[in-house]
Amino acid sequence: MADDRLIVALDVSTMDAVKEIVLSLGDSVSFYKVGMELFYAEGAKTIRFLQEQNKQIFLDLKLHDIPNTVAHGVSSLTRLGASLITLHGQGGPVMMKAAVEAARESGETLGVERPKLLAITALTSFDDESWTAIGGQLPISDQVIRLAKLAKDCGMDGVVCSALEAKMIREACGDDFLIVTPGIRPSFATTDDQKRVATPGSALQDGASRLVIGRPITQAENPREAVRLIIEEMEKVSK
Numbered sequence: 001m002a003d004d005r006l007i008v009a010l011d012v013s014t015m016d017a018v019k020e021i022v023l024s025l026g027d028s029v030s031f032y033k034v035g036m037e038l039f040y041a042e043g044a045k046t047i048r049f050l051q052e053q054n055k056q057i058f059l060d061l062k063l064h065d066i067p068n069t070v071a072h073g074v075s076s077l078t079r080l081g082a083s084l085i086t087l088h089g090q091g092g093p094v095m096m097k098a099a100v101e102a103a104r105e106s107g108e109t110l111g112v113e114r115p116k117l118l119a120i121t122a123l124t125s126f127d128d129e130s131w132t133a134i135g136g137q138l139p140i141s142d143q144v145i146r147l148a149k150l151a152k153d154c155g156m157d158g159v160v161c162s163a164l165e166a167k168m169i170r171e172a173c174g175d176d177f178l179i180v181t182p183g184i185r186p187s188f189a190t191t192d193d194q195k196r197v198a199t200p201g202s203a204l205q206d207g208a209s210r211l212v213i214g215r216p217i218t219q220a221e222n223p224r225e226a227v228r229l230i231i232e233e234m235e236k237v238s239k
């Protein structure tokens with residue numbers, strides 16, 4: 001059975017690749033991430049296909065622009081029916097509030113459940129050296145907590161962050177705040193280009209709501225078995 005705390009990342013660029021992954025994993029996975037690579041290549045038909053397969057969708061496009069532009073973008077994306085949509089927390093409070101209002105209004109107008117909005121805090125590819133190189137004044141973890149609190153104050157539903165900051169965010173923002181964590185690497189997988197990583201069990205134990213896992217599943221010799229092993233580890237942590 002699928003565990004909807006697991007989101008499989010469709011980091012591919014063609015519908016053929018999407019169909020191969022989704023159909024091969026079948027009912028073992030109920031939630032998929034569609035990011036820039038796939039959405040820019042294939043567009044809304046990726047969303048329609050996943051909906052036809054009765055899957056939930058995490059649309060990870062990381063919107064970041066002036067408030068009016070982001071608000072209109074959220075309105076357009078709400079029509080697609082994704083469950084989760086991301087935007088950069090560093091876009092600031094006016095942008096985030098505009099996005100929240102746009103999602104609410106669009107959902108009401110369309111008569112659908114609005115998407116939940118997640119703020120990107122700091123990308124999991126950052127380590128201390130690369131963070132300093134772009135002018136980061138606060139330690140990464142301090143900046144992540146600051147943005148998480150700001151996102152909550154603006155009405156956002158949650159954040160995307162490293163599992164290493166999940167515990168602090170859970171303590172700062174409460175039990176109802178969504179914490180979605182990429183950079184998850186089960187014990188059988190390599191870390192690839194992710195710097196701040198954690199295992200599925202430890203991430204959930206520290207307060208993560210949902211885990212995004214891509215290559216350890218999609219590039220595994222037996223993807224369905226990889227999912228089984230990951231869910232087995234996840235289920236050791238109570239929901």
